[in-house]
Amino acid sequence: MTRTASPTYLVTGANGTIGARTVAALRAQGATVRAGVRRLDQGAPLAALGATPVHLDFTDPASLAAAFDGVDRVLLLTPFVEDALPLVDAALSAAQAAGVDFVVRLSAQGAAEDAPFALARAHAAAEGRVRQSGLRWAVLRPTFYMDNTLGFQGGAIAQTGAFYGANDGAVAWISSVDVGAAAAAVLADPDAYAGQTYGLTGGEALTQAQLAEQIAEAAGRPVGYVNVGPAALRASLEGQGTPAWQVQALMDLETIKGNGWAAGTTDAVQRLLGRPPLTFAAHLGHSAAAVAALWPA
Numbered sequence: 001m002t003r004t005a006s007p008t009y010l011v012t013g014a015n016g017t018i019g020a021r022t023v024a025a026l027r028a029q030g031a032t033v034r035a036g037v038r039r040l041d042q043g044a045p046l047a048a049l050g051a052t053p054v055h056l057d058f059t060d061p062a063s064l065a066a067a068f069d070g071v072d073r074v075l076l077l078t079p080f081v082e083d084a085l086p087l088v089d090a091a092l093s094a095a096q097a098a099g100v101d102f103v104v105r106l107s108a109q110g111a112a113e114d115a116p117f118a119l120a121r122a123h124a125a126a127e128g129r130v131r132q133s134g135l136r137w138a139v140l141r142p143t144f145y146m147d148n149t150l151g152f153q154g155g156a157i158a159q160t161g162a163f164y165g166a167n168d169g170a171v172a173w174i175s176s177v178d179v180g181a182a183a184a185a186v187l188a189d190p191d192a193y194a195g196q197t198y199g200l201t202g203g204e205a206l207t208q209a210q211l212a213e214q215i216a217e218a219a220g221r222p223v224g225y226v227n228v229g230p231a232a233l234r235a236s237l238e239g240q241g242t243p244a245w246q247v248q249a250l251m252d253l254e255t256i257k258g259n260g261w262a263a264g265t266t267d268a269v270q271r272l273l274g275r276p277p278l279t280f281a282a283h284l285g286h287s288a289a290a291v292a293a294l295w296p297a
């Protein structure tokens, strides 16, 4: 049974891509939300949404204890790091100590203990910890975010009119808006969703060349996609001093996209939100500020 009529929610990584969208969606429901941020001086946009920014660093147990105290439901997302398991364990310990009722884990599509890729195995291990925590739980496994292109390669687009990769595969990209809304919907109804795992995708598979066409249309400027091939991408990443684990993880993600392994769609967004997933064009509309920021006036 749901523990409180008016629960307090905690969103970890609240100023990141999915955290901020989840805070916005929870606040749109009128929920009481704590926005966990590493740096409180970055909490203003979350406070403007009506959330309460709280200091939360997974590597600082005292911050976890304070952030989780009095919380009923948590979105547990961890950053893209080599080993997120200690961060997940620390958060779950704090959740258990605080008597948290329900944890929603942001995982990733393809999470599996026997997956051929380290990132997918790591996500499966984290899911295992959440499932074995003794708390009520749900798991969301989104596919690649529509936000990645502007988020990771906005600078390249602005400077060269193109973004770069090593695959021509189609991917059923999902908008962070939909992931945040799905997280908020699941968090809001533990009785309905506890014990469930949802694979979240967009409604259609698009290649990066197709993304480029749509970004160009939204921006009113030419934007292209260039497949430089795996060897050149790896050399570029290594040349930038990218850590070896991250180079391998990024190359693995290129393999997944290139082989069409992320092209399939699910009906989870429709089932959770009662509407279809956002199209890429609609997502760009929600990201108009990010598009405009590429070419400041």
Ligand SMILES: NC(=O)c1ccc[n+]([C@@H]2O[C@H](COP(=O)([O-])OP(=O)(O)OC[C@H]3O[C@@H](n4cnc5c(N)ncnc54)[C@H](OP(=O)(O)O)[C@@H]3O)[C@@H](O)[C@H]2O)c1
Binding pocket: 012, 013, 014, 015, 016, 017, 018, 019, 037, 038, 039, 056, 057, 058, 059, 077, 078, 079, 080, 106, 107, 108, 109, 142, 143, 144, 145, 148
């Ligand atoms: N990108 C994709 O296409 C994709 C697809 C599926 C799943 N995922 C998964 O999504 C997760 C990342 O979510 P996201 O894209 O929303 O992340 P994000 O935008 O990179 O944000 C990460 C957040 O974590 C915070 N953070 C970093 N270190 C922290 C620490 N020690 N303690 C507390 N907070 C910390 C960051 O805070 P600061 O701002 O202070 O750094 C930031 O708010 C990863 O698990 C990734 O595997 C990604």
